[in-house]
Amino acid sequence: MKNFVELKQLAILHCTKIIEQRIIVAETAMKNAQESANSEDKSSAGDKYETSRAMGHLDRDMNAKQLLVAKKELIELQNINTNQAFKFPTKGAIVQTTLTYYFIAVGIGVIKINDLSIGVVSTESPVAILLKGKTVGSKIVLAGKEQTILAIH
Numbered sequence: 001m002k003n004f005v006e007l008k009q010l011a012i013l014h015c016t017k018i019i020e021q022r023i024i025v026a027e028t029a030m031k032n033a034q035e036s037a038n039s040e041d042k043s044s045a046g047d048k049y050e051t052s053r054a055m056g057h058l059d060r061d062m063n064a065k066q067l068l069v070a071k072k073e074l075i076e077l078q079n080i081n082t083n084q085a086f087k088f089p090t091k092g093a094i095v096q097t098t099l100t101y102y103f104i105a106v107g108i109g110v111i112k113i114n115d116l117s118i119g120v121v122s123t124e125s126p127v128a129i130l131l132k133g134k135t136v137g138s139k140i141v142l143a144g145k146e147q148t149i150l151a152i153h
Contacts, residue, residue, distance in 0.1 A: 004094050004153035008082040010113045011094070011103045015120055018108055019074045026067035033059035073106040080105060086152050089131035091123050097140070097147035104128050 037056025086093040108120035
């Protein structure tokens with residue numbers, strides 16, 4: 001694809017939808033866990049009631065953490081300047097290699113835009129770490145496969 005600005009915009013839109021879905025799932029799971037913990041009836045089994053309430057609160061806390069991460073990722077994604085071009089792979093860059101495309105943003109995984117597969121990776125991912133400091137023409141080896149960087153945008 002020649003228009004990397006458009007590709008970034010489409011990638012951000014696609015990733016935003018995925019993260020917004022994660023937010024909805026986390027919020028719903030939090031609400032359900034809280035309702036479950038609150039509605040647990042005292043039983044004659046003694047500690048069963050307290051254990052169920054504690055587990056409900058743990059579930060709620062786990063989902064609250066996932067919600068915070070998703071909201072943080074959404075903000076990071078929205079702060080990417082799609083018009084900015086890069087000389088080095090960094091947050092906001094799309095890196096085209098001989099094997100694939102990488103969008104350094106947040107950890108989403110592989111997305112499809114038209115017929116392109118794009119690995120959406122965080123700056124802490126193994127791929128982003130391998131790409132760090134590289135330029136067009138540099139080579140990386142990932143999963144035993146050598147790739148040459150063709151473009152960075």
